[in-house]
Amino acid sequence: xxxxxxxxxxxxxxxxxxxxxxxxxxxxxxxxxxxxxxxxxxxxxxxxxxxxxxxxxxxxxxxxxxxxxxxxxxxxxxxxxxxxxxxxxxxxxxxxxxxxxxxxxxxxxxxxxxxxxxxxxxxxxxxxxxxxxxxxxxxxxxxxxxxxxxxxxxxxxxxxxxxxxxxxxxxxxxxxxxxxxxxxxxxxxxxxxxxxxxxxxxxxxxxxxxxxxxxxxxxxxxxxxxxxxxxxxxxxxxxxxxxxxxxxxxxxxxxxxxxxxxxxxxxxxxxxxxxxxxxxxxxxxxxx
Numbered sequence: 015x016x017x018x019x020x021x022x023x024x025x026x027x028x029x030x031x032x033x034x035x036x037x038x039x040x041x042x043x044x045x046x047x048x049x050x051x052x053x054x055x056x057x058x059x060x061x062x063x064x065x066x067x068x069x070x071x072x073x074x075x076x077x078x079x080x081x082x083x084x085x086x087x088x089x090x091x092x093x094x095x096x097x098x099x100x101x102x103x104x105x106x107x108x109x110x111x112x113x114x115x116x117x118x119x120x121x122x123x124x125x126x127x128x129x130x131x132x133x134x135x136x137x138x139x140x141x142x143x144x145x146x147x148x149x150x151x152x153x154x155x156x157x158x159x160x161x162x163x164x165x166x167x168x169x170x171x172x173x174x175x176x177x178x179x180x181x182x183x184x185x186x187x188x189x190x191x192x193x194x195x196x197x198x199x200x201x202x203x204x205x206x207x208x209x210x211x212x213x214x215x216x217x218x219x220x221x222x223x224x225x226x227x228x229x230x231x232x233x234x235x236x237x238x239x240x241x242x243x244x245x246x247x248x249x250x251x252x253x254x255x256x257x258x259x260x261x262x263x264x265x266x267x268x269x270x271x272x273x274x275x276x277x278x279x280x281x282x283x284x285x286x287x288x289x290x291x292x293x294x295x296x297x298x299x300x301x302x
Contacts, residue, residue, distance in 0.1 A: 029054035030259075031101040033094065035084055035141055036111030038065035040210030041160065044252035045108055050076060052256055057097035057104070059111075084111045084137030094144040106259055107145045108158040109138040114212055115174040116237075117220025118230050126220065127174055134178035139185070146193070153197040156259045159186045163206045163274040167281045170229045174220075190266055201264045203255060206274035208246030246271045 032049045036042040038060040046058045046069045058066045059082035070077045078100045082093040097104055115122065115130040142157060149155030164172055165179030183202055190200035210216075217237075222230065251270045258264045269275050 030105040031097070031103055032056045032106045032108065033059070033097050033104045033145060034108040034110055035059050035082060035137075037069060038062065039216065040110075040212065041205065041208065041248050041251055041255075042108070042110040043069065044248035045110065045255060046077065047072065047249065048252035048256045049106075055101050057093070057101065059093055082111075082141075084141055085132050087140055090140050090144050094141075094148075098148060103152060104145055104148050105154070106156045106158065107142065107149075108160065108255075109141055110158075110160045111137060112160065112178070114217045115220070116171045116217065116230075116234070117174070118171060118223065118226035119173040121220030121223050121226060121230070122174055123220070126218070130174045130218075131178055131181070134175070135181045135185070138182060142189070146198075149198050150193070150196050155198040156264065157186075157189070157193075157198065157200045158255060158259065159200065159202045161186070161202050161204050163204050163269065163271075163277055165202070165204055167277045169233070171233050187266065199264050200266065201255075201258055202267045204267060204269045204274055204278070205251060206246060206269070206271035206277065207240065207244040208248055208251055208271065209244040210248055245273070 029052065030049070032045070032054055034042055034045050034049075034056060037046050037058040043066075046056050046066070049056050050069075050073045055076040055078075056069075057078050057080050058069050059080045060066050061081065061083050063079040063081050066079045070079050078097065080093040080096050081089065083089045094104070112134040113130070115126055138159065145155075145157075149157075159182055161182050162175075162179045164176045165183045168176045168180075186200050186202045193200065219234070254268070254270060258268050269278055
């Protein structure tokens with residue numbers, strides 16, 4: 015049974031201390047608002063701190079804007095040190111900074127692929143590596159990894175973005191097993207469609223090729239058509255994450271939105287069917 019955490023960091027002066035990356039838009043912004051409403055303190059990071067001035071204004075004594083570029087290790091170390099200096103500790107790390115890169119594999123350049131992995135995977139690892147020693151010394155902490163329903167359910171046009179989220183899912187599951195005995199818990203959040211900038215200004219595409227047009231063009235048209243009308247409310251999603259962090263034993267994985275649950279369930283059922291279909295072909299491989 016999941017029960018809300020009432021001791022430790024939650025009871026410390028000023029509530030929990032959050033370190034959230036990518037707070038200039040979307041779920042990152044919503045998480046700052048939710049944490050502040052919960053009575054907590056937040057290091058709200060962004061590449062441009064002016065973009066989070068309004069978040070600081072929510073609670074100037076409890077929100078600190080810090081410049082952070084997850085692809086710059088020096089920037090990461092400086093931001094983590096500044097957060098620790100301001101608040102004394104970091105109780106909750108949220109690796110939220112990421113962006114979408116869509117298009118058929120051949121439509122994506124080498125630089126685009128590497129840059130996407132640099133932000134969405136290696137950036138997460140750099141930030142986690144900087145924060146983890148603080149949590150390890152205190153034998154306490156929560157690490158929230160913002161994945162996606164596409165970290166479970168792939169689709170055409172997602173070779174880059176899906177690849178980064180699949181990598182994040184695997185890294186995070188292994189990390190969870192490594193740090194549990196230290197009092198640190200990892201939760202991988204898998205949002206479905208939320209009304210954020212993901213499908214708008216934050217989204218990048220490869221260079222279209224005619225041979226892939228019949229597959230990619232309809233998917234792109236559908237995504238662009240639904241932008242701004244997604245069913246997911248970032249504030250309600252953020253509230254669910256705050257609630258999960260407060261559990262004594264937070265879930266390893268937290269899908270967000272009814273669509274995410276439906277798509278993930280259908281995907282796993284399909285995988286089981288595929289597994290059964292190839293069992294005879296692939297299982298009889300032992301020495302005789």
